[in-house]
Amino acid sequence: MGLSLSVISGYALKSQRRKEAAPGTTWRKNMKISTRGRYGLRALIDIAAQEIGSCVPLCSIAQRQGLSEAYLEQLMSQLKKAGVVKSVRGAQGGYILNRAPEEISVGEILRVLEGPMYPVDCLSDTEKPSCGAASCSTCVTKPLWEKLYSSVNDVLESCSLKDLANAYLEI
Amino acid sequence: MGLSLSVISGYALKSQRRKEAAPGTTWRKNMKISTRGRYGLRALIDIAAQEIGSCVPLCSIAQRQGLSEAYLEQLMSQLKKAGVVKSVRGAQGGYILNRAPEEISVGEILRVLEGPMYPVDCLSDTEKPSCGAASCSTCVTKPLWEKLYSSVNDVLESCSLKDLANAYLEI
């Protein structure tokens, strides 16, 4: 019934992985960091852990970290545009950190890959009551969301790529 | 062509609202609190702001807060199961807080409606390396996620329904 072929395809493989991860209960995905941020961060830690100044090709990152090379490509391209890494094309090419690892915070990486860490959209620009409230200035929850936002940012800004790469090398 | 009827239906109305909210750029929805948490919290603030001990029917909450009654129903049912509110059925029925508003934290409410605030799933139970790493104990990012988790929780636990209801009444 053409089943074997379709099961072999990449799309089907993905769906298998999804199913096995799904628990019985109805889980929400809010306040979560997605694979973009997690995988991208792992890739950067991997690069930072290699000899400094050396080109690290995607295929080697993908292999060491067990990630899809094609998916990583998307993420690295975004990180390059944002100035976090630079790339060298052609054979023996790859990616290099664009700054010292202690100058790159986890917060910056996640902001590039996931967008700003606002817990609600209202925080993104002044006076846009997307919550349906009459006005943002009379919103009683806004101060709480602002506190949450700055708290999250503080934690993510306090950790640099150097910190994580050091820990990675020690294992 | 049957177009007018389908446009009038609720499904079509919803899609209109979605489109107007979508900006040009590609926004991610990670690390965000969804409508479940935001609407549910607003509903509870609304109840807490009414005369204490009085039954507050969903229709009045929905009207005052500009929310869908049917959607609120889902949320309140979950909050009831979790022991945050209790309900009175029949005419003149409605919902009442199950505890004093100062005993109900925003953290509890969001946990009920959105699930636990783990930024990554690995934190949910011991040693489940859902990230693909060899083992959770060698994961260099886990301590960071744990710090993030407790930071988020601290903020949300430090704010009670009473705090928000008071602010709400002052406006």
Next chain:
DNA sequence: TTTAATTCCTACCAACTTAGTCGGTATTAT
């Protein structure tokens, strides 16, 4: 006792997001 207001319950749905895949092009060291 009827009626209206209300909670409760299950199913359903369109739009959107996520987590990738696929195929091809451009560039460059060897």
Next chain:
DNA sequence: ATAATACCGACTAAGTTGGTAGGAATTAAA
């Protein structure tokens, strides 16, 4: 030349979000 690599845009299955729809059960009040 060739092989390795980055770069690019289109595509996609599965899952999630933000609700609707329709009815059943319960109860205060007329």
